[in-house]
């Protein structure tokens with residue numbers, strides 16, 4: 567879906583609501599508060615009244631669109647823009663695309679990212695695992711960002727980078743997440759939790775944090791001091807994912823706080839994992855509705 571297709575398929579707010587009602591309820595409204603189906607509908611206001619708990623509601627209650635003042639058409643365009651933006655989309659760009667202010671665009675994108683958070687099936691086959699460091703506050707004391715004394719700090723000073731671990735099934739899905747404390751316990755736990763060990767092989771570099779992996783799954787390493795590829799053993803897939811994630815984060819999202827980083831990671835994983843899915847727009851709408 568692109569902007570033109572969204573506007574063609576959903577020419578008005580009512581079309582968007584009709585679509586959401588179809589996806590969420592198959593056109594038979596259910597009260598979001600008490601789950602009753604004894605509902606009277608007021609079509610003109612796009613609202614429904616629950617005759618069981620005596621509340622009125624619309625299809626957006628309890629979804630990412632709840633209480634929004636922005637037209638649903640703009641939301642639909644925003645979803646398509648986020649899904650299409652391989653390297654991410656800045657709040658500023660999204661604001662221009664849908665003609666809302668930057669804060670609104672930022673808030674909408676954060677809600678859309680919420681719908682992009684999925685656990686997914688366990689990975690299997692060849693799985694490359696690697697860790698990286700992302701983000702951190704801009705360095706103080708550089709030419710562009712001098713500290714109060716005007717002194718320049720050495721490279722790396724003043725940054726607090728966040729460790730992230732990624733698992734990429736070759737030719738398949740990725741799973742990446744922020745990790746607390748990069749050590750063999752946390753790494754083994756994450757790998758165990760996301761793969762089918764009996765049908766998998768895990769490839770990593772020689773980082774000592776992977777020392778216990780061979781205890782629960784076939785494990786091969788490539789020594790990055792000497793070589794990057796050793797037959798089928800390499801971590802190029804997960805490293806390409808890091809490259810894209812880092813370009814996106816540096817290019818679009820200049821300052822990401824540690825609190826928000828996981829949401830941006832979900833966004834990049836989701837886009838990667840659904841890169842061949844023609845129905846990703848519909849999928850995202852249903853996830854946005856919590857269906």
Ligand SMILES: [Zn+2]
Nearest residue numbers: 597600616619
């Ligand atoms: Zn009710």
